[in-house]
Amino acid sequence: MNNTGAAAGGIGAVALGLVVLFYQIGRWRGGxxxxxxxxxxxxxxxxxxxxGGGILGTMGGAAAALGNGLGTYALENATGTTVAAGGQKAAMTGGEKVGVSGAIAGLCLLALYAGLIKSGRADLESPVIRGALVGVWLGASAGLLGMALGLIQTSGNTVGDILLRSI
Known part of the structure; x- marks a missing residue:
């Protein structure tokens, strides 16, 4: 995806999130x-x-590891320097652990609300769905930016590691 497409998608997601958020605020003001x-x-x-807690958190860690591997490969071939495998730290950002525990907590919350809605509290369905939509749409741009910053940080660490080891 190019930068223009990413920016347009992020702006569109934020706009949709704000529309649903203001709709919910209007419902609260309306009683x-x-x-x-x-x-x-x-x-x-x-x-x-x-x-961040679920799918994108896990993807962020995997993308950081992939970016680290690609950066190492490209720099080693360009400079003719090889980084010892034993000295290289794994490029884990912590997103994997956070992703699993966040997904477990999210599934517990989902089970709670599914039980409440199924047991006769059907009035909870629309506010929970609107809240989830606002969370996804407003958080999508923040999650994508966080994932991109993780890739930049990992790539920067790889470049610095290779440069320092080749001196």
Whole structure:
């Protein structure tokens, strides 16, 4: 994806997230009797399952490891220097551990709300869904930026490591 496409997607996601957020605020101002906690639980559910805690957190760690491997390969071939395998640290960003525990917590929260909705609290369905949509749409741009910054940091560490070892 090019920078223009990423920026357009991020701006579109933020716009959709803000529209749904202002719709929910309007419902609260209009006297919606559903407690606000359920909307924010939907936001937390989205964050735990879909964003930094879940899929993108795990993908961020894998992408950082891939970027580290590609950077090492490219620099070693360009400079003719080889980095010893024993001295190289694994390029794990911690996203894997956070991803698993976040996904477990998100599944527990999802099971709680599925049980509440199934047992007769159907009024909770729409605020939780709206909260999850706001969480995904507003958090998507932050998650993608965080993943990109992780790649930049890992690539910078690889470049510095190779340069220091070749001196």
């Amino acid at each position: 919606d009797p559903t407690p606000k906690m359920h909307f924010f639980a939907g936001v937390a559910l989205a964050a735990l399952l879909f964003l």
